Amino acid sequence: MKDYLVLRVIFKLLIPFIILFAIYVLFHGDFGPGGGFQAGVIAAAAIIFYAIIFGLPDARTVVPDRLAEAMIAAGVLLYAGVGVAGLLLGGNYLDYFVLARDPVHGEERGIFWVEAGVFITVSGVMLKIFYMFASRGQDVEDA
Amino acid sequence: MMAAVAIVIAGQRNLFAVVILGGIYSFLMATVLVALDAVDVAMTEAAVGAGISTVLLLSALHLSKGVETKPLHRPFLPLLVAVATGAVLVYGTLGLPAFSDPAAPIHQHVAPRYIRDGLRETGVPNIVTAVLASYRGYDTLGETTVVFTAGIGVIALLRRLRGRKKGALR
Numbered sequence: 001m002k003d004y005l006v007l008r009v010i011f012k013l014l015i016p017f018i019i020l021f022a023i024y025v026l027f028h029g030d031f032g033p034g035g036g037f038q039a040g041v042i043a044a045a046a047i048i049f050y051a052i053i054f055g056l057p058d059a060r061t062v063v064p065d066r067l068a069e070a071m072i073a074a075g076v077l078l079y080a081g082v083g084v085a086g087l088l089l090g091g092n093y094l095d096y097f098v099l100a101r102d103p104v105h106g107e108e109r110g111i112f113w114v115e116a117g118v119f120i121t122v123s124g125v126m127l128k129i130f131y132m133f134a135s136r137g138q139d140v141e142d143a
Numbered sequence: 144m145m146a147a148v149a150i151v152i153a154g155q156r157n158l159f160a161v162v163i164l165g166g167i168y169s170f171l172m173a174t175v176l177v178a179l180d181a182v183d184v185a186m187t188e189a190a191v192g193a194g195i196s197t198v199l200l201l202s203a204l205h206l207s208k209g210v211e212t213k214p215l216h217r218p219f220l221p222l223l224v225a226v227a228t229g230a231v232l233v234y235g236t237l238g239l240p241a242f243s244d245p246a247a248p249i250h251q252h253v254a255p256r257y258i259r260d261g262l263r264e265t266g267v268p269n270i271v272t273a274v275l276a277s278y279r280g281y282d283t284l285g286e287t288t289v290v291f292t293a294g295i296g297v298i299a300l301l302r303r304l305r306g307r308k309k310g311a312l313r
Contacts, residue, residue: 025186035272038183041190048198069298076291079284096277111277118287125294126195132301133202 004053011053018046026119036118043119044126056134068128075121082113145171158207162200169193183271 026039051059086095096110148168155161169192176185240246257274275283 035275038186038190041187041195045190045194048195072291072294076287079287107277111272114280121287121291125290128294129297130199132297133199136206136301
């Protein structure tokens with residue numbers, strides 16, 4: 001795939017926009033369609049495209065395996081941590097309105113962090129699964 | 144159009160064509176979901192169904208042969224089971240309220256409260272996000288955990304296989 005000059009140039013131009021769109025979907029999920037899950041999938045798709053065009057080793061230097069694995073756990077921990085933060089601040093588990101002085105503001109803040117947790121886990125899982133499948137193919141070729 | 148794609152998929156023996164047709168099916172499904180005003184789900188369907196799962200299936204296809212083998216048995220019993228299940232499901236839909244009927248139980252329970260008070264209580268104009276992350280926070284935490292578990296499961300399965308292969312080579 002590395003020999004296709006047109007694809008390489010186009011994707012180099014497109015990838016920042018795909019990632020920007022993922023972040024837009026994440027942050028704008030409160031107002032328009034979208035949210036953590038969609039944003040995570042789009043971000044993972046950007047990296048997967050990168051891996052397809054520039055090869056798996058290059059993608060692994062951008063997002064190492066370790067980071068993808070850490071992201072899988074970090075997202076769930078962040079989500080659960082928001083719940084624990086609510087507990088510590090005197091609410092029930094996953095009560096967001098205690099997170100800020102203004103209850104509505106607290107809800108917004110809680111929703112944002114929860115969506116961020118979903119984003120991190122989903123993109124980590126998608127990337128990791130892709131890495132596993134793609135690298136298995138390479139192993140077979142080597143053997 | 145979706146029915147045509149589904150029939151072609153069922154009849155096709157070339158797995159590469161099946162994967163690509165699956166992607167086309169997902170895009171058509173996303174279009175249907177946009178027509179139903181479910182933009183969030185449509186986005187997910189387009190990105191996961193048409194994008195990532197196509198790539199994953201292609202990389203899985205890379206590991207296997209490209210052509211489906213001939214089935215050993217005649218497919219009459221599975222066909223019968225599928226048709227019977229489909230008939231039961233269609234029979235079940237007869238008992239459901241009509242599509243977009245405002246008097247349906249699902250629109251009477253908690254939905255009016257979400258729509259009326261959602262913006263005031265959460266400050267988030269997108270009701271889908273408000274319900275997903277706030278009112279149904281536990282469910283979404285569970286979903287995230289499911290995704291997490293799926294990822295860990297795949298890692299556990301594929302890692303062990305790779306380790307065994309290395310051991311065999313030595």
